[in-house]
Amino acid sequence: MSAHLFNSIEKNLAYIREVFRDNDDLIIRELEVGDIFNVRMCLVFIDGLINKEYLTEYAIEALLREEEIKSFTLKGYKTSIFEAIKKQILYSADIKAKAKWDPIIDAILSGDTLLLVDEFPQGLIIDTREPPSRGIQEPQTETVVRGPRDGFTESIKINTSMIRRRIKDTRLKVKMLKVGRRSKTDLALMYIDDIVDKKLLDEVNKRISAIDIDAVLDSSILENLIEDNYLSPFPQMENTERPDAVAAAIYEGRIAIVVDNSPFVLLAPATLGTLMQSSEDYYTSWVEASLVRFFRQLGLFLLFLPGPLYVALTAYHPGLLPSKLIYFVAASRINVPFPAIVEAVLMETTMELIREAGTRISGPIGTTIGIVGGLIIGQAAVEAGIVSPLMIIIVAVTTIATFVIPSYEYSAGFRIVKFGFFILAGFLGLYGITLGIIILLSHLAKLNSFGIPYTSPYSGLGIDEGDLKDTLVKGPIQSFRMRPGFTHPKNKRRMRRDKKDE
Amino acid sequence: MNKDIKISNIQIRALIVSTIIGIGVLGLPNQLAVAMEKDGWIAIILSGLLTIPVILVINQIFKDNPGKDFFEIGESNLGKILFTICLIIYLAYYLAVGAYISRVLGEIIKGFLLLETPLGLITFTFIVSIAYLVVSEIDIIARISYMTYGLTIGFALILILLAIPGADLTNILPMIQSDIRQLPEGIKVALFSFAGFEVLLFAIPFAEDKKRLTKTSISGIVIVIVLYLVLFLVTLTQLSIQQIKSDPFPLLMVAKLINLPGYFLQNLDGLVTAIWVIIIFSTMASVYYSSSKILSKIFRAKSHKASVLILIPVIYFLAFLPKNVIQINNIMSNVVIYLAMIVIFLIPFILFMVGRIKRRIRQ
Numbered sequence: 001m002s003a004h005l006f007n008s009i010e011k012n013l014a015y016i017r018e019v020f021r022d023n024d025d026l027i028i029r030e031l032e033v034g035d036i037f038n039v040r041m042c043l044v045f046i047d048g049l050i051n052k053e054y055l056t057e058y059a060i061e062a063l064l065r066e067e068e069i070k071s072f073t074l075k076g077y078k079t080s081i082f083e084a085i086k087k088q089i090l091y092s093a094d095i096k097a098k099a100k101w102d103p104i105i106d107a108i109l110s111g112d113t114l115l116l117v118d119e120f121p122q123g124l125i126i127d128t129r130e131p132p133s134r135g136i137q138e139p140q141t142e143t144v145v146r147g148p149r150d151g152f153t154e155s156i157k158i159n160t161s162m163i164r165r166r167i168k169d170t171r172l173k174v175k176m177l178k179v180g181r182r183s184k185t186d187l188a189l190m191y192i193d194d195i196v197d198k199k200l201l202d203e204v205n206k207r208i209s210a211i212d213i214d215a216v217l218d219s220s221i222l223e224n225l226i227e228d229n230y231l232s233p234f235p236q237m238e239n240t241e242r243p244d245a246v247a248a249a250i251y252e253g254r255i256a257i258v259v260d261n262s263p264f265v266l267l268a269p270a271t272l273g274t275l276m277q278s279s280e281d282y283y284t285s286w287v288e289a290s291l292v293r294f295f296r297q298l299g300l301f302l303l304f305l306p307g308p309l310y311v312a313l314t315a316y317h318p319g320l321l322p323s324k325l326i327y328f329v330a331a332s333r334i335n336v337p338f339p340a341i342v343e344a345v346l347m348e349t350t351m352e353l354i355r356e357a358g359t360r361i362s363g364p365i366g367t368t369i370g371i372v373g374g375l376i377i378g379q380a381a382v383e384a385g386i387v388s389p390l391m392i393i394i395v396a397v398t399t400i401a402t403f404v405i406p407s408y409e410y411s412a413g414f415r416i417v418k419f420g421f422f423i424l425a426g427f428l429g430l431y432g433i434t435l436g437i438i439i440l441l442s443h444l445a446k447l448n449s450f451g452i453p454y455t456s457p458y459s460g461l462g463i464d465e466g467d468l469k470d471t472l473v474k475g476p477i478q479s480f481r482m483r484p485g486f487t488h489p490k491n492k493r494r495m496r497r498d499k500k501d502e
Numbered sequence: 503m504n505k506d507i508k509i510s511n512i513q514i515r516a517l518i519v520s521t522i523i524g525i526g527v528l529g530l531p532n533q534l535a536v537a538m539e540k541d542g543w544i545a546i547i548l549s550g551l552l553t554i555p556v557i558l559v560i561n562q563i564f565k566d567n568p569g570k571d572f573f574e575i576g577e578s579n580l581g582k583i584l585f586t587i588c589l590i591i592y593l594a595y596y597l598a599v600g601a602y603i604s605r606v607l608g609e610i611i612k613g614f615l616l617l618e619t620p621l622g623l624i625t626f627t628f629i630v631s632i633a634y635l636v637v638s639e640i641d642i643i644a645r646i647s648y649m650t651y652g653l654t655i656g657f658a659l660i661l662i663l664l665a666i667p668g669a670d671l672t673n674i675l676p677m678i679q680s681d682i683r684q685l686p687e688g689i690k691v692a693l694f695s696f697a698g699f700e701v702l703l704f705a706i707p708f709a710e711d712k713k714r715l716t717k718t719s720i721s722g723i724v725i726v727i728v729l730y731l732v733l734f735l736v737t738l739t740q741l742s743i744q745q746i747k748s749d750p751f752p753l754l755m756v757a758k759l760i761n762l763p764g765y766f767l768q769n770l771d772g773l774v775t776a777i778w779v780i781i782i783f784s785t786m787a788s789v790y791y792s793s794s795k796i797l798s799k800i801f802r803a804k805s806h807k808a809s810v811l812i813l814i815p816v817i818y819f820l821a822f823l824p825k826n827v828i829q830i831n832n833i834m835s836n837v838v839i840y841l842a843m844i845v846i847f848l849i850p851f852i853l854f855m856v857g858r859i860k861r862r863i864r865q
Contacts (some may be wrong), residue, residue, distance in 0.1 A: 446642050
């Protein structure tokens with residue numbers, strides 16, 4: 001199909017009408033330019049994707065008003081009318097001449113306008129793109145008390161420019177690619193050329209070019225397509241709505257993948273260390289940030305361990321608890337008719353239902369769900385003696401802990417793992433939980449993110465470079481003189497503190 | 503040899519520490535006390551130092567044959583038939599150790615945590631869980647080792663800190679009271695608790711930084727010596743020598759005696775057992791990995807995944823071959839210990855010497 005344009009404008013228009021048959025939002029505006037010869041031209045675009053005012057003012061008006069063009073013949077006398085329009089007449093900033101149909105049709109579909117001139121087998125692509133988009137708003141998922149408040153939108157152009165604003169360096173590369181046979185989704189790879197590890201970059205490029213799918217609607221689909229182990233419940237790429245987080249990651253030697261139509265930018269590679277970092281950590285005092293990190297790590301364990309531990313301790317090893325605590329637990333469970341595992345599964349199921357209902361419905365009804373779910377069911381269940389109050393507390397703490405983890409997908413992975421731990425604890429008690437930890441550790445150790453061990457820096461990579469300073473705790477900014485080691489950055493030094501370092 | 507597999511030096515150190523520290527650490531104070539009373543620490547230091555020449559030899563073997571892995575070196579130095587016999591000895595040793603670990607783990611879990619669960623179920627679930635890790639390559643096991651290495655050291659530190667309030671230092675004294683003739687028996691016991699560093703045979707070919715490797719591997723052994731020493735002394739300060747002699751797992755007894763401040767948790771023995779399972783896990787992982795790798799090499803299979811699956815029932819069966827703990831201990835101290843000496847000390851030396859002699863002849 002990739003044929004050349006025809007000489008005759010009639011044939012070209014017929015071709016476009018054929019290709020865009022039944023597309024009623026296609027608009028063809030025909031013009032006749034010039035006083036003497038009345039050269040036929042036409043503009044082709046799709047209604048809604050373009051900025052019409054811009055087109056009217058800077059293309060149509062220019063063509064009809066300019067004195068120079070009125071006296072032109074078809075072939076012109078110095079240059080052809082086509083060249084003259086391109087070079088002298090149109091006011092638009094971005095114009096390209098194309099001779100083949102495929103790129104032209106892609107451009108029209110992306111919101112560019114095609115200008116055809118009679119007797120010329122070429123088309124001019126005028127950049128008039130203005131897809132409907134919302135303005136820059138504060139991110140919904142990663143709010144900060146202190147720090148920038150701009151968040152990504154659905155437009156790739158706006159997103160890449162927000163990142164560029166933070167890295168004013170020619171070595172920041174923005175490589176545009178397309179994925180999706182039908183959706184032809186734009187995506188941009190962003191990285192700093194002299195920091196990023198070439199092997200990592202090749203790997204990302206290789207995986208993206210291997211994709212053959214009809215549509216990529218969101219960055220999450222791309223993430224699933226290129227991550228190392230798509231069967232794992234844990235995310236092997238990070239996603240964020242915050243341009244500052246992306247810029248920071250790029251400075252660390254990681255690669256950002258911006259996908260059109262998605263406000264979530266992907267970052268590769270991701271490790272257990274990076275998934276626990278939040279951008280707020282870098283805007284508050286390092287002492288506070290370290291404290292918060294500590295509680296976050298604690299939250300990670302509270303996310304999946306207390307429930308199974310409760311089941312294991314009450315059912316198998318009450319002797320491990322101090323005597324006072326045993327009496328308390330026994331007294332609180334005295335009326336409960338179920339074994340601990342049933343009680344736990346019951347409450348966890350309820351909690352998952354409340355969470356799902358609350359996520360789908362927001363606003364006033366959401367509050368109702370919170371009250372009915374949290375207060376009434378919890379209170380009634382305890383008073384009716386179906387579950388023990390201790391179980392309610394454990395489920396509540398577990399649920400709160402899921403929101404402490406900065407990465408939603410990461411905490412969701414542990415939420416899934418939790419159910420496995422419940423089963424193991426129900427069958428094998430504390431030993432079952434230990435087995436669960438063994439399998440979990442094995443799984444995490446087996447995972448890679450674009451060839452980087454997922455368990456970095458806890459499994460050895462990056463320890464020598466001091467990556468623990470920015471994972472377990474968050475050291476003062478003065479201590480981050482080197483880029484983290486897990487990305488194998490080419491340029492290692494981040495900060496010079498005195499003359500000696502230079 | 504797969505060139506994509508890379509292990510960093512700190513991971514190798516961790517691999518040594520986590521592989522060595524395993525099943526032995528719980529019972530070591532008991533065995534040493536039986537052999538040498540309070541002077542067990544001499545045996546720990548001496549046998550620790552005895553392993554260092556072996557480590558130097560193993561390192562030298564790989565320096566003499568750069569770019570080759572253990573199997574390639576063995577085959578070119580000893581020839582196919584002789585080396586296959588060596589591999590079978592290795593396999594027998596590893597399978598015995600693997601079965602021993604699984605069985606003792608089962609017995610301890612049954613004794614301390616799950617009184618009514620069938621022993622077979624505990625052992626079987628343990629082997630299967632580890633099989634999940636072992637189907638992957640040694641770099642993944644090195645990552646796990648690094649994590650359990652941190653856990654082991656942290657855990658030992660916490661145990662020591664908690665033990666300080668109840669420590670009776672006079673228990674350690676008087677030192678050097680034992681008969682010198684008891685020393686060989688003590689060293690025999692202690693030496694076996696250092697078994698595990700032979701994992702270097704499988705790890706060194708994949709090391710990233712080969713220059714500092716010897717230093718790293720020796721530092722690993724030093725860490726183990728220090729840990730063993732400290733744990734032995736902590737046990738001495740907590741329990742009387744008679745108690746240590748009569749309890750097969752004195753460290754668990756120590757944990758039982760410790761009360762966390764505020765009495766939030768009592769009877770730490772259950773918790774210690776649970777955490778100790780994770781420490782055992784890395785030991786078992788290297789043992790299981792080594793045995794499945796050797797099995798696949800004997801049958802010239804490309805991947806060791808199939809041997810991992812085949813070995814699940816084999817290890818399980820071997821674990822239940824002895825009828826009771828006494829039989830297990832008999833087999834261990836009469837057969838496996840000597841097998842260990844051959845595998846750990848003799849074969850690396852033979853490999854090294856034959857390699858050197860062959861080189862001489864060629865020149």
